[in-house]
Amino acid sequence: xxIIPVKEGENIDKALKKYKRKYEKTGVVKELRERQKYTKPSxxxxxxxxxxxxxxxxxxxxxx
Numbered sequence: 001x002x003i004i005p006v007k008e009g010e011n012i013d014k015a016l017k018k019y020k021r022k023y024e025k026t027g028v029v030k031e032l033r034e035r036q037k038y039t040k041p042s043x044x045x046x047x048x049x050x051x052x053x054x055x056x057x058x059x060x061x062x063x064x
Contacts, residue, residue: 002026 002022006015023029 002019004015004019004022
């Protein structure tokens with residue numbers, strides 16, 4: 001359960017923004033979307049490999 005401490009007199013919009021940020025960080029929505037469809041392990045590995053290549057290229061560019 002997500003607990004958001006709200007100070008007295010704090011704006012409700014600010015509290016909602018805190019709640020949304022905390023909720024997004026938990027990854028509930030992301031996991032729900034991943035579970036809606038089955039992804040083969042080979043495709044997961046391929047995507048992870050492509051992401052690693054992309055990140056490595058970004059790091060190489062920043063060093064140059």
